[in-house]
Amino acid sequence: MRPFVYERAATSEVATQAIRAGIATDTAPRQGRYPAEFLAGGTNLLDLMKLDVMQPAKLIDITGLTQAHSAILVSPQALRLGALAKMSAVADHPEIIKNFPVVAQSLTLAASAQLRNMASIGGNVLQRTRCSYFRDTSWSACNKRNPGSGCAALDGYNRGHAVLGASKDCIATYPGDFAQALMALDAVVTVLGPDGTRTVPFSDLHRAPGSTPNVETTLRPGDVITAFVIPAATWMRRSLYMKIRDRQSYQFALASAAVALDIDDGGLVRQARIALGGVATVPWRARDAEAALVGKKLDPQTAESAARLAFGGAAPREHNAFKIALGQKTVTRALVQAATLEV
Amino acid sequence: MPEHLDGDDKPSVSRRRFLGATASTAALPFMGASAARAVADPAVKPDPGALLNVSLTINGKDHRLGLDVRTTLLDALRDHVGLTGSKKGCDHGQCGACTVHVDGQRTLSCLTLAASAHGRVIETIEGLASTDGKLHPMQQAFIDNDAFQCGYCTPGQIMSAVGCVKEGHADNDDAIREYMSGNLCRCAAYPNIVAAINQAKTQMEG
Numbered sequence: 001m002r003p004f005v006y007e008r009a010a011t012s013e014v015a016t017q018a019i020r021a022g023i024a025t026d027t028a029p030r031q032g033r034y035p036a037e038f039l040a041g042g043t044n045l046l047d048l049m050k051l052d053v054m055q056p057a058k059l060i061d062i063t064g065l066t067q068a069h070s071a072i073l074v075s076p077q078a079l080r081l082g083a084l085a086k087m088s089a090v091a092d093h094p095e096i097i098k099n100f101p102v103v104a105q106s107l108t109l110a111a112s113a114q115l116r117n118m119a120s121i122g123g124n125v126l127q128r129t130r131c132s133y134f135r136d137t138s139w140s141a142c143n144k145r146n147p148g149s150g151c152a153a154l155d156g157y158n159r160g161h162a163v164l165g166a167s168k169d170c171i172a173t174y175p176g177d178f179a180q181a182l183m184a185l186d187a188v189v190t191v192l193g194p195d196g197t198r199t200v201p202f203s204d205l206h207r208a209p210g211s212t213p214n215v216e217t218t219l220r221p222g223d224v225i226t227a228f229v230i231p232a233a234t235w236m237r238r239s240l241y242m243k244i245r246d247r248q249s250y251q252f253a254l255a256s257a258a259v260a261l262d263i264d265d266g267g268l269v270r271q272a273r274i275a276l277g278g279v280a281t282v283p284w285r286a287r288d289a290e291a292a293l294v295g296k297k298l299d300p301q302t303a304e305s306a307a308r309l310a311f312g313g314a315a316p317r318e319h320n321a322f323k324i325a326l327g328q329k330t331v332t333r334a335l336v337q338a339a340t341l342e343v
Numbered sequence: 344m345p346e347h348l349d350g351d352d353k354p355s356v357s358r359r360r361f362l363g364a365t366a367s368t369a370a371l372p373f374m375g376a377s378a379a380r381a382v383a384d385p386a387v388k389p390d391p392g393a394l395l396n397v398s399l400t401i402n403g404k405d406h407r408l409g410l411d412v413r414t415t416l417l418d419a420l421r422d423h424v425g426l427t428g429s430k431k432g433c434d435h436g437q438c439g440a441c442t443v444h445v446d447g448q449r450t451l452s453c454l455t456l457a458a459s460a461h462g463r464v465i466e467t468i469e470g471l472a473s474t475d476g477k478l479h480p481m482q483q484a485f486i487d488n489d490a491f492q493c494g495y496c497t498p499g500q501i502m503s504a505v506g507c508v509k510e511g512h513a514d515n516d517d518a519i520r521e522y523m524s525g526n527l528c529r530c531a532a533y534p535n536i537v538a539a540i541n542q543a544k545t546q547m548e549g
């Protein structure tokens with residue numbers, strides 16, 4: 001690991017200022033990133049620093065903000081999650097398990113018990129891809145790590161890579177799980193930046209790779225995520241997270257689906273929410289598939305045709321075409337299972 | 344080679360001499376009052392090579408360490424405090440061999456910066472048995488159930504298993520397997536580890 005300057009921020013305002021100060025003294029971006037990073041649980045950042053994939057000149061430790069920004073508040077209007085809340089605290093929260101099952105499940109099925117105790121949900125949504133060419137610096141071609149260098153995965157071993165949202169410059173999969181629950185439930189992100197607090201729809205947080213895969217979000221330097229707000233809605237109780245992986249536990253998704261349904265007394269779908277993981281470059285909302293279900297009875301046939309729509313724009317590479325069929329089956333099963341939930 | 348000097352105000356012990364001293368003495372002198380820099384004045388170029396003062400309570404004992412900023416909690420325990428029970432398997436958060444408890448929570452010490460553990464309470468495998476030498480029920484259960492072969496993963500397995508029971512995630516075999524999945528065992532002692540946790544959990548609860 002390269003040396004860095006370590007600072008602790010006691011308040012979120014100090015954190016944003018500290019990042020700005022870091023940028024003012026050291027303006028050269030490294031690997032297409034600003035030279036200062038926040039340190040929360042460190043489970044992604046330190047891993048990538050040990051690999052030399054990330055080389056920040058400065059770390060601003062924001063664990064001191066945990067007290068101020070880790071509350072979990074459930075009200076009739078919304079679920080509000082402080083961004084410094086640990087994954088385990090949200091996953092094990094009884095009211096979230098009951099009323100927002102997709103949220104709890106997306107976190108319980110992620111990483112390991114130790115990692116969930118360490119990692120913040122804010123850091124979780126910002127975790128970087130597991131693309132092995134990105135993580136291994138002996139490959140020189142990686143536009144995400146080294147802008148303009150090419151992409152070793154395009155014609156390399158790309159079994160784990162994305163079939164949705166890819167560009168000619170990057171096909172790396174967004175690896176997280178929790179983000180799909182936030183996408184499906186129309187969450188809003190509260191951000192504190194150098195110019196004050198603002199809210200951003202979660203669906204606007206991540207950026208598709210396009211020609212700048214090193215730029216992963218719409219956050220600006222010094223922006224701290226302080227909370228996620230999920231509005232209460234008629235579909236949140238009939239929700240679940242289905243995650244398919246190479247082994248039963250402790251593995252990133254090959255394909256996953258966060259689904260939520262509002263079904264009327266006659267068994268017809270009033271509203272559907274579907275977000276896909278493991279198959280796309282960013283947390284992926286399947287709006288065409290959602291729309292196709294409205295007014296229909298949810299059965300294996302309607303679920304399957306919605307699932308096909310969800311992968312309508314899929315573009316496979318040499319080794320990952322299986323993700324289209326696997327993803328469709330994942331969505332179908334998730335929808336059918338959600339329809340049978342007792343709520 | 345120019346020697347890096349400590350960035351804090353007074354004692355200008357050289358970094359090389361300082362690190363040299365760590366090899367012979369387990370406990371280090373406390374250097375200066377502040378453990379980390381306050382948020383920097385941009386006009387002053389901070390020295391990333393400066394040692395940081397870190398205080399940790401490890402198995403009930405206070406330790407004051409002067410550490411390179413990059414030192415992980417695992418390396419601080421093993422190389423600076425002399426507690427080599429916590430093991431380094433992967434150093435990337437993937438195997439669980441380095442599991443310790445931080446403020447009562449099972450944690451991977453390889454992905455924790457010692458600096459960010461400043462002021463926290465750490466418990467390692469060395470602190471699990473009672474002071475009279477009586478093993479913790481989980482340690483005894485691992486022996487009784489032959490829950491290891493080479494033993495490399497075992498300190499991490501035991502610390503993780505204690506956490507698993509305390510969190511209430513050891514109700515049945517499936518829950519144990521799921522909530523212990525962050526601890527890999529190259530010798531595949533898994534069935535015996537599950538049996539050991541089942542044995543210990545009743546004693547821990549009782």
Ligand SMILES: Cc1cc2nc3c(=O)[nH]c(=O)nc-3n(C[C@H](O)[C@H](O)[C@H](O)COP(=O)(O)OP(=O)(O)OC[C@H]3O[C@@H](n4cnc5c(N)ncnc54)[C@H](O)[C@@H]3O)c2cc1C
Nearest residue numbers: 038040041042043044045110111120122123124176177225
């Ligand atoms: C072996 C292993 C398996 C894993 N498996 C899974 C899995 O199955 N599913 C899954 O979803 N994840 C998985 N993960 C990833 C893990 O969940 C993330 O590493 C973790 O959630 C990141 O959170 P953190 O608090 O540790 O972030 P950090 O590592 O501290 O930070 C990550 C990034 O976010 C920035 N950041 C952090 N907090 C904020 C904030 N509040 N505002 C602005 N920026 C911020 C940091 O500057 C940094 O760039 C796995 C990780 C490992 C090591």
Ligand code: SF4
Nearest residue numbers: 131142143151170171
């Ligand atoms: S897919 Fe993206 S992250 Fe992976 S090598 Fe290509 S540019 Fe890099």
Ligand code: FES
Nearest residue numbers: 432433434439453
């Ligand atoms: S050494 Fe920490 S998880 Fe492997």
Ligand code: FES
Nearest residue numbers: 492494528529530
């Ligand atoms: S006993 Fe050998 S690795 Fe677990």
